[in-house]
Amino acid sequence: MFELLGIPPQALFGQLLLGLINGSFYAILSLGLAIIFGLLNIINFTHGAQYMMGAFVAWMLLNYAGIGYWWALLLAPVIVGATGIVIDRLFLARLRDLDHLYGLLLTFGLALIIQGLFRNQYGVSGLPYSIPPELAGGRNLGFMFLPNYRGWVVIASLAVCLATWFVIEKTRLGAYLRAATENPTLVQAFGINVPRLITLTYGFGVGLAALAGVLAAPIYSVNPNMGADLIIVVFAVVVIGGMGSILGSIVTGFGLGLIEGLTKVFYPEAAATVIFVVMVVVLLVKPAGLFGRTA
Amino acid sequence: MASVSERMATAPTTRAAVEAANLHRAIFIAIAVFLAGAPFLLYPVFLMKVLCFALFACAFNLLLGYGGLLSFGHAAYLGTASYICAHTAKVWGMPPELAILFGTAAAAALGFVFGSLAIRRQGIYFAMITLALAQMVFFFSLQAPFTGGEDGIQAVPRGRLFGLIDLSRDTTLYYLVAVIFLAGVLFIYRVIHSPFGQVLKAIRDNEPRAISLGYATNRYKLVVFTLSATLAGLAGATKAIVFQLASLTDVHWTMSGEVVLMTLVGGMGTVFGPMVGAAVIVTMQNYLAHLGAWVTVIQGIIFVICVMLFREGIIGVIAKKLKRPL
Numbered sequence: 001m002f003e004l005l006g007i008p009p010q011a012l013f014g015q016l017l018l019g020l021i022n023g024s025f026y027a028i029l030s031l032g033l034a035i036i037f038g039l040l041n042i043i044n045f046t047h048g049a050q051y052m053m054g055a056f057v058a059w060m061l062l063n064y065a066g067i068g069y070w071w072a073l074l075l076a077p078v079i080v081g082a083t084g085i086v087i088d089r090l091f092l093a094r095l096r097d098l099d100h101l102y103g104l105l106l107t108f109g110l111a112l113i114i115q116g117l118f119r120n121q122y123g124v125s126g127l128p129y130s131i132p133p134e135l136a137g138g139r140n141l142g143f144m145f146l147p148n149y150r151g152w153v154v155i156a157s158l159a160v161c162l163a164t165w166f167v168i169e170k171t172r173l174g175a176y177l178r179a180a181t182e183n184p185t186l187v188q189a190f191g192i193n194v195p196r197l198i199t200l201t202y203g204f205g206v207g208l209a210a211l212a213g214v215l216a217a218p219i220y221s222v223n224p225n226m227g228a229d230l231i232i233v234v235f236a237v238v239v240i241g242g243m244g245s246i247l248g249s250i251v252t253g254f255g256l257g258l259i260e261g262l263t264k265v266f267y268p269e270a271a272a273t274v275i276f277v278v279m280v281v282v283l284l285v286k287p288a289g290l291f292g293r294t295a
Numbered sequence: 296m297a298s299v300s301e302r303m304a305t306a307p308t309t310r311a312a313v314e315a316a317n318l319h320r321a322i323f324i325a326i327a328v329f330l331a332g333a334p335f336l337l338y339p340v341f342l343m344k345v346l347c348f349a350l351f352a353c354a355f356n357l358l359l360g361y362g363g364l365l366s367f368g369h370a371a372y373l374g375t376a377s378y379i380c381a382h383t384a385k386v387w388g389m390p391p392e393l394a395i396l397f398g399t400a401a402a403a404a405l406g407f408v409f410g411s412l413a414i415r416r417q418g419i420y421f422a423m424i425t426l427a428l429a430q431m432v433f434f435f436s437l438q439a440p441f442t443g444g445e446d447g448i449q450a451v452p453r454g455r456l457f458g459l460i461d462l463s464r465d466t467t468l469y470y471l472v473a474v475i476f477l478a479g480v481l482f483i484y485r486v487i488h489s490p491f492g493q494v495l496k497a498i499r500d501n502e503p504r505a506i507s508l509g510y511a512t513n514r515y516k517l518v519v520f521t522l523s524a525t526l527a528g529l530a531g532a533t534k535a536i537v538f539q540l541a542s543l544t545d546v547h548w549t550m551s552g553e554v555v556l557m558t559l560v561g562g563m564g565t566v567f568g569p570m571v572g573a574a575v576i577v578t579m580q581n582y583l584a585h586l587g588a589w590v591t592v593i594q595g596i597i598f599v600i601c602v603m604l605f606r607e608g609i610i611g612v613i614a615k616k617l618k619r620p621l
Contacts, residue, residue: 041419042419043422043423091602095602098606100418101365101422102602102606104365104367104419104422105601105602106598106602106603108555109594109595109596109597109599109601109602110599112595112598113592113595113599114595115591116588116590116591120587120589120592228548229430232426232548235423235426236423236427236430238423239416239420239427269438273431279424280428283412283424287416
């Protein structure tokens with residue numbers, strides 16, 4: 001227990017925890033992507049920018065309006081989700097009948113705009129956002145020291161993921177959503193306002209990204225580029241897991257975070273690429289993805 | 296079965312096809328004449344930059360416009376070729392023609408490997424896989440010892456072409472780049488109008504039908520992917536010689552986005568669109584360089600405008616007006 005393969009347990013568990021935290025963000029972000037993809041059939045390239053916006057809105061609420069972390073946790077996703085709804089009404093709704101690749105191109109352009117604007121306004125050095133006082137400090141678990149905030153992020157992310165799973169799989173609204181994913185025309189014929197459902201779904205997916213951004217704000221500095229590279233990793237996570245299953249997205253997200261953490265301990269040079277390597281292996285062995293339904 | 300339909304596809308049967316071919320020939324001749332005189336009017340280094348990006352965009356368009364495959368990671372091939380070319384020219388002391396050849400070959404090999412992985416999934420997944428693979432190349436380039444990390448490979452010698460012609464003068468090098476560009480785009484033109492290109496368009500328009508006609512569609516996709524990566528590599532290797540530099544910019548995902556934008560602005564699936572698109576975007580970047588991060592915002596706005604209102608691109612709109620394929 002004192003030493004595993006020559007690695008001190010402090011370092012090992014520290015990296016595993018960091019992996020678990022990264023995994024939380026992968027899970028929430030890939031979940032949002034999967035939900036959006038299910039109904040809109042587009043891959044939301046703006047997702048990384050919207051995650052960044054979540055962190056920035058939290059920072060702005062604190063610095064311009066004096067609103068703290070806990071309210072930001074609620075308000076930032078709502079505000080960013082509302083901008084998502086505007087994006088959907090203004091742009092994406094007009095592209096529904098076209099090739100889905102146009103949705104990808106449009107959201108890519110929007111991501112460039114949003115990231116560029118924030119970079120102009122706030123620079124690239126990053127802004128500090130402190131941990132809320134309730135979660136400051138940490139506790140000694142015997143085998144490692146656990147900062148309270150990091151523990152909170154993992155628990156909160158798991159709760160958000162499971163709540164999303166519950167809403168989609170177990171409630172009436174979720175049933176409509178799943179039905180509209182399968183056959184929107186038929187669901188519309190039953191009197192359900194599918195266009196509105198689609199718009200709200202996009203807003204919800206974007207809100208999830210923003211929530212991840214708020215959770216990330218005290219851990220990483222609030223930075224206009226924080227979502228740009230992350231989203232590419234999340235794309236790889238989505239390819240690995242496949243977008244067919246909600247629980248699949250959650251498991252894949254956390255699992256890959258852990259793998260990344262372990263790589264940081266045992267072979268740090270490969271930590272940045274290990275998820276892409278896993279993607280290559282999955283493509284070779286099971287092209288549809290671990291939880292994918294169709295090839 | 297396949298060979299019969301291929302032979303039928305080669306014959307330009309209709310008068311419209313003959314007319315289009317004549318028009319294209321006239322445009323290619325006009326481009327050649329323009330390129331011959333251009334360095335007397337415009338700054339050669341700027342022209343070389345445009346030509347490298349134009350070839351890059353044409354290579355990308357071969358895959359997207361004719362193969363229907365959206366790769367979001369084409370920077371990987373541009374950048375890899377540019378690193379290998381710079382390394383062979385600087386460290387191994389190779390002459391420029393061999394360095395470019397090595398760089399291009401490296402891009403071809405990488406394109407073959409990545410292509411065979413990416414074609415295992417379709418549509419949106421294809422775009423995500425190519426992007427993720429390209430990001431892997433980016434991190435590799437960031438960490439590998441020979442790429443020089445953040446500095447890149449600087450002061451790459453331009454050398455002497457075939458040991459005879461000194462390329463250190465911009466105008467001399469310009470004519471080499473112009474020849475490479477023309478050879479590249481004429482090759483792409485030939486591919487598009489070959490039986491292979493016809494099958495490719497059939498796959499783009501309706502893959503299940505092409506499969507039911509007996510075509511091994513995955514093999515066609517892999518070949519076009521490799522070709523596209525190779526030509527992107529040719530552009531990247533040439534670019535390394537021109538600017539005497541290979542850097543992380545060439546492998547970053549923003550570069551993959553830029554080539555998509557160039558193709559979109561000029562016109563996807565047109566022969567001459569990507570060239571025009573590359574010229575427009577490179578010119579814009581040159582004139583707006585002092586605006587810094589605003590360039591990204593402007594590029595994003597152009598993306599949005601193109602997708603919302605202007606999906607055919609500049610050449611696509613002109614072709615529609617003229618009622619001729621361009």
